[in-house]
Amino acid sequence: MPFSTMNPTHPYKSGKPPSDQLTETSPAARKAQVKKARAYYRVHSKFYDLTRWPFLFGRRRLASELPYPRNARIDVAEVGCGTGIMLRQIAGRYPNARLAGYDVSGEMLAKARRKLRPFHDRVTLHEGNFSEDSGDRFVDVDVILFSYSLSLINPQWQTVVMESAENLKKEGMIAVVDFHDSPHISVKRYFAGGHVKMDGHLYPFLQRQFTAHHHEHRWAYGNLWSYFLFIGSPKSSADYLSLNCSDRLTPS
Numbered sequence: 001m002p003f004s005t006m007n008p009t010h011p012y013k014s015g016k017p018p019s020d021q022l023t024e025t026s027p028a029a030r031k032a033q034v035k036k037a038r039a040y041y042r043v044h045s046k047f048y049d050l051t052r053w054p055f056l057f058g059r060r061r062l063a064s065e066l067p068y069p070r071n072a073r074i075d076v077a078e079v080g081c082g083t084g085i086m087l088r089q090i091a092g093r094y095p096n097a098r099l100a101g102y103d104v105s106g107e108m109l110a111k112a113r114r115k116l117r118p119f120h121d122r123v124t125l126h127e128g129n130f131s132e133d134s135g136d137r138f139v140d141v142d143v144i145l146f147s148y149s150l151s152l153i154n155p156q157w158q159t160v161v162m163e164s165a166e167n168l169k170k171e172g173m174i175a176v177v178d179f180h181d182s183p184h185i186s187v188k189r190y191f192a193g194g195h196v197k198m199d200g201h202l203y204p205f206l207q208r209q210f211t212a213h214h215h216e217h218r219w220a221y222g223n224l225w226s227y228f229l230f231i232g233s234p235k236s237s238a239d240y241l242s243l244n245c246s247d248r249l250t251p252s
């Protein structure tokens with residue numbers, strides 16, 4: 001998968017849709033986020049796969065909702081691929097797919113490398129901070145995945161989403177599964193301890209910035225917290241003109 005700077009043929013280039021006021025983030029704040037994530041996952045990589053399945057719902061479902069035939073020759077990149085759970089699912093599901101995983105944690109990537117050994121001829125893994133390090137930008141990918149990574153990438157999550165979208169193929173898609181919100185402050189606090197921001201901020205942003213092909217909102221353990229799946233493509237300016245620009249948060 002070639003790496004480069006932004007894709008000059010992308011629809012955003014020729015008529016960028018009116019976007020949310022993107023929050024400016026300082027390089028120092030982004031560096032601090034990466035430092036925290038590295039320190040946290042240095043420890044948690046040891047037991048991540050054993051302990052996260054009761055929390056991180058919807059990952060398999062996201063892979064199964066991607067709208068491609070099984071034999072599709074797609075390029076898929078995951079930002080915050082962790083131990084490679086999603087990449088393995090997609091590699092198994094799409095035997096002709098080429099995959100690239102990005103993560104700031106060398107320890108998480110080491111686990112991913114082991115897990116993805118059977119697919120080594122079509123999976124590449126890259127250590128780095130997607131939004132900061134030059135040279136780790138992908139271009140012309142069909143799918144950019146974020147599986148429980150965006151809720152951690154604070155404060156620069158908006159920049160990371162929009163910069164990655166600029167590197168999609170014209171018909172490319174962003175696919176996200178992540179926490180949405182919780183009515184319980186104690187639950188939010190608990191997750192904040194793992195650097196997760198659970199403030200209902202991601203899903204409405206994606207709804208505004210992308211045309212949804214599939215989206216769903218689900219509850220975990222009654223109403224402890226909710227999570228969402230979102231698959232969508234970048235809006236062209238034409239889409240924007242035909243849109244009712246009100247907030248389109250419509251969980252199913």
Ligand SMILES: C[S@@+](CC[C@H](N)C(=O)[O-])C[C@H]1O[C@@H](n2cnc3c(N)ncnc32)[C@H](O)[C@@H]1O
Nearest residue numbers: 037080081082103104105108129130147148149
């Ligand atoms: C909760 S884990 C999710 C891993 C995997 N996607 C999954 O579904 O199991 C979040 C991952 O995001 C990575 N991460 C955090 N900040 C990042 C950043 N700025 N750029 C890339 N990866 C980041 C962490 O190192 C961690 O491996």
